[in-house]
Amino acid sequence: MRKFSGERLLVATHNRGKLEEIAKLLEPFGISVISAGDLGLPEPAETDDSFVGNARIKAHAAAQATGLPALSDDSGITVDALGGAPGVYTADWAETPQGRDFVMAMTKTWDKLEAVSAPQPRLAQFRCTLVMAWPDGHDEVFEGVMAGQIVWPMRGDQGHGYDPIFQPLGSDQTFGEMDRWQKNQISHRADAFRKLVEGCFT
Ligand SMILES: O=c1nc[nH]c2c1ncn2[C@H]1C[C@H](O)[C@@H](COP(=O)(O)OP(=O)(O)OP(=O)(O)O)O1
Numbered sequence: 001m002r003k004f005s006g007e008r009l010l011v012a013t014h015n016r017g018k019l020e021e022i023a024k025l026l027e028p029f030g031i032s033v034i035s036a037g038d039l040g041l042p043e044p045a046e047t048d049d050s051f052v053g054n055a056r057i058k059a060h061a062a063a064q065a066t067g068l069p070a071l072s073d074d075s076g077i078t079v080d081a082l083g084g085a086p087g088v089y090t091a092d093w094a095e096t097p098q099g100r101d102f103v104m105a106m107t108k109t110w111d112k113l114e115a116v117s118a119p120q121p122r123l124a125q126f127r128c129t130l131v132m133a134w135p136d137g138h139d140e141v142f143e144g145v146m147a148g149q150i151v152w153p154m155r156g157d158q159g160h161g162y163d164p165i166f167q168p169l170g171s172d173q174t175f176g177e178m179d180r181w182q183k184n185q186i187s188h189r190a191d192a193f194r195k196l197v198e199g200c201f202t
């Protein structure tokens, strides 16, 4: 496994909520972050039908464009009663001509569960695939998962994306009700990061 030895890591994302969580997760290791969005790099099309495929596209695009090692995060929600949807299309469900609308995406998720009369609890998983890519084409993959249930109505205004309707198993709060520190103790992203840190940063 190849190690990262810098103090500043390029994160191949255009999502500010993700970037803030990643910055906090890397802080204890003395690593700061700069994002592809901050550098004005283009957002590559996520054309694969798997999390790892799309994570590879994003990490390698940023590494090639800059000549620096780059870390990407491809993530989303899989809902059991919806056959694993939205899955890799989690971000797409929020797309509108005016930008992303997560209230719409969360409403759509709940409406689909109602339409199939899904039993309670409406089990789902948040998944995160991290890819660390080097400019020579080498990469490493790390995966994390957090099991929970989809709840309604939405609760909480912290976090980002689908956080207000995702309640981790064993918690009575949604991710939207947790502060970043609490979410970073248990999230899918934190799970993947534990493996990344062990593999690439220590
Ligand atoms: O912790 C999370 N809490 C709430 N929602 C989340 C989370 N993690 C992923 N999600 C949702 C929203 C995001 O839009 C989609 C991932 O799509 P994904 O393509 O990986 O991210 P993105 O397009 O927002 O940013 P980018 O590709 O530039 O990293 O799943």
Ligand SMILES: [Mg+2]
Pocket (backbone or CB within 6 Å): 046, 091
């Ligand atoms: Mg994306």
